[in-house]
Amino acid sequence: MKSLANARHIAHLFDVRTPILNEKDTKMTTKTIVLLFPAMLAGITSATGMSDPPPRAAADTAGPIQQHRVLATLWMKHAAEVRALQYQAFNLARMRLDQELAKPRTGKKPAVIVDVDETVLDTSAFQAALAAGNQEFPAGWRKWISSAQATAVPGSLAFLQHAADSGVAVFYVTNRREPMKDGTLRNLAALGFPSAKEAHILCKTKTSDKAPRREAVARSHRILLLIGDNLNDFDAAFLGKNTAERAAAVDRRREAFGSRFIILPNAMYGHWESAFYGYDWSLTPAQRSVIRLRLLRGSATGE
Ligand SMILES: [Mg+2]
DSSP states (O other): OHHHHHHHHHHHHTOOSSSSOOHHHHTOOHHHHHHHHHHHHHHHHHHTTSSOOOOHHHHHHHOOSSGGGHHHHHHHHHOHHHHHHHHHHHHHHHHHHHHHHTSOOOSSEEEEEEOSBTTTEEOHHHHHHHHHTTOOTTTTHHHHHHTTOOEEOTTHHHHHHHHHHTTOEEEEEEEEEGGGHHHHHHHHHHHTOTTOSGGGEEEESSOSOOHHHHHHHHTTEEEEEEEESSGGGTOGGGTTOOHHHHHHHHHHTTTTBTTTEEEOOOOSOSHHHHHHTTTOTTSOHHHHHHHHHHHHHHHHHTO
């Protein structure tokens, strides 16, 4: 109960009602963020009961709503291990594709379905800007997409070019919304991705569930592989499930990973995080912070 009281205390300290900071705060420089880190860390340790709570003024100034994203974002942006995982995923995808194409088949044209963000387009620069500016998604997202500045995820371009050269149709199934389609197509085309055209990119309309869009592709094509960074890129069975249910659903499909499903790393965001909050993004940053800290403590004690 003491830990819960501490969690409530930290929630009160960091009760940021609006996730987007005012104009002055959005101009916070990276240097400023670094200078504020001690205060932000003090806030975290206070939640564990390891030190006195920070002065109210420090909490108000630091507003650590994005502090928790720093290491994950740096890992995705700079860790060579991530590049290795991405190459590994697309090397495996190519191996599996070639195996499938070697089987005698007639009928529908073969196809692969890929997700966009953190699968073929690397948005870690955008995520880094969010964290450095202490802003929350989707601040600036639409504008960033329009700028078509995402880079290709290592290995993705060569794989999809190989697929296209092998007579395999490429479809991009993304939860970017329809108004973002133009910027997405321009970005994919500028990088040289195949099938960067209207009919081959299926954006989010009413639902985040990608199953209906996969089924639409399956009506005219034989889908060989699904490639993505989020379990929703593979099967609707994962949608809206809690953390334990997601793990169990993965276990039940263990044979599919590395076979029909090729998954890429993404520590920056995803349904894995949404599941922590019961998919309720109306929770305040402070409430989400409390949930994460509670989960962390539970992880440490095996609860
Ligand atoms: Mg993605």
